[in-house]
Amino acid sequence: MSDFYKDLESQKKGSQSSLDTALDSLKFNSDGLIPAIAQQHDSGEVLMMAWMNRAAIEETLQTKQVCYWSRSRNNYWRKGESSGNQQRLKSMSTDCDGDTLLLKVEQLGAACHTGRRDCFYNEISDQGLEISSDPIQDPNQLYKKQ
Amino acid sequence: MSDFYKDLESQKKGSQSSLDTALDSLKFNSDGLIPAIAQQHDSGEVLMMAWMNRAAIEETLQTKQVCYWSRSRNNYWRKGESSGNQQRLKSMSTDCDGDTLLLKVEQLGAACHTGRRDCFYNEISDQGLEISSDPIQDPNQLYKKQ
Numbered sequence: 001m002s003d004f005y006k007d008l009e010s011q012k013k014g015s016q017s018s019l020d021t022a023l024d025s026l027k028f029n030s031d032g033l034i035p036a037i038a039q040q041h042d043s044g045e046v047l048m049m050a051w052m053n054r055a056a057i058e059e060t061l062q063t064k065q066v067c068y069w070s071r072s073r074n075n076y077w078r079k080g081e082s083s084g085n086q087q088r089l090k091s092m093s094t095d096c097d098g099d100t101l102l103l104k105v106e107q108l109g110a111a112c113h114t115g116r117r118d119c120f121y122n123e124i125s126d127q128g129l130e131i132s133s134d135p136i137q138d139p140n141q142l143y144k145k146q
Numbered sequence: 147m148s149d150f151y152k153d154l155e156s157q158k159k160g161s162q163s164s165l166d167t168a169l170d171s172l173k174f175n176s177d178g179l180i181p182a183i184a185q186q187h188d189s190g191e192v193l194m195m196a197w198m199n200r201a202a203i204e205e206t207l208q209t210k211q212v213c214y215w216s217r218s219r220n221n222y223w224r225k226g227e228s229s230g231n232q233q234r235l236k237s238m239s240t241d242c243d244g245d246t247l248l249l250k251v252e253q254l255g256a257a258c259h260t261g262r263r264d265c266f267y268n269e270i271s272d273q274g275l276e277i278s279s280d281p282i283q284d285p286n287q288l289y290k291k292q
Contacts, residue, residue, distance in 0.1 A: 005268070008268060008275075008277065009260045009285075010260075011277050012277065012280060013267075013277050013278060013279055013280045014276065014277060015276065015277045016274055016275065016276050016277075017274055017275040017276075018274050018275075019270070019271075019272065019273070019274045019275065021275075022268070022270055022274065022275035023270075035181055035195065037183055037192060037195065039190075039192055043190070044185075044189070044190020044191070045190070046183060046185055046192065046248050048241065049181065049183065049241065049246040057270075061270070061271065061272045062272060091269060091271070092269070092270045092271065093266040093267065093268055093269045093270060093278065094266065094268045094270060095194065095195065095258075095265035095266050095268070096258055096259065096260055096262075096265045096267070096268075097265075098268070100195040100265075100266075101270075102192050102266040112241075112242055113242065114155045114156075114242055116242075119241035119242045119243075119246075120239040120240065120241050120246075120248040121159075121239065121242070122151070122154060122168070122239055122240045122241070122242075122244070123237060123238070123239045124165070124168055124169075124203075124207070124238045124239060124240060124247075125165075125207065125237070125238065126165065126207045126208060127165070128162055128163055128164050128165045128168065129154075129162065129163040129164075129165065129167075129168035130160065130161070130162050130163075131154065131157050131158065131159050131160060131161045131162075132159060132239065133159055134158060134159045139155075
């Protein structure tokens with residue numbers, strides 16, 4: 001296993017490496033996937049977390065439209081393909097050990113399939129769970145087949 | 147498998163459930179872990195992503211000091227125990243399908259073991275990788291053994 005990301009820890013701001021080495025050195029799990037957090041670039045809202053494989057990362061960098069890997073459908077998941085609620089990539093980064101991605105995006109409409117702006121609406125405290133937001137779009141309209 | 151989180155999708159803001167049911171219904175992976183994103187509660191910075199088991203979640207809710215499960219050390223990881231850079235929990239939520247947690251926290255000092263404020267300092271674009279920040283604390287001082 002390469003120690004590429006370990007070696008970067010002591011590098012200064014502005015230090016550069018090749019894209020191929022950076023992607024080759026990411027720590028994908030045993031299914032070839034890496035978790036990707038999507039954050040609205042200007043407001044800072046954390047919208048959702050999903051998974052990418054290497055090809056999805058490359059496509060996203062090229063097209064600037066976020067493409068995940070759907071574990072339930074076992075296929076590429078081009079965000080917004082059915083709903084129209086695309087995520088345009090503003091920037092991508094990986095963490096210190098190269099096993100998580102952070103995508104800063106421009107989210108059109110609702111990020112969540114429930115029609116809510118983001119997926120993290122189930123607030124949990126020592127008192128229990130409470131739903132913290134309502135949909136901003138009708139989910140039945142979002143995925144209406146023509 | 148419970149459809150608890152599926153059933154919550156159509157519930158309105160303010161709807162409540164018991165803590166036990168909420169935690170029992172989380173979708174832990176085959177190692178009993180769930181990914182947890184830590185976000186600075188006021189600035190919105192995404193600080194890091196780590197993993198929790200059920201006991202770590204319960205401890206975090208009780209003590210309000212974030213406790214993860216370290217996959218490399220195979221043990222509880224009480225954030226800031228050695229460095230002093232604790233994370234105080236402000237709120238916790240789970241996403242629509244109950245397989246990811248978002249922790250809003252008050253982060254003391256650097257969240258990253260490299261001494262950087264957050265872990266996502268390896269910016270990746272179609273041009274390659276570039277380090278986007280420098281440490282705010284000296285990592286050699288952070289983990290200095292007395």
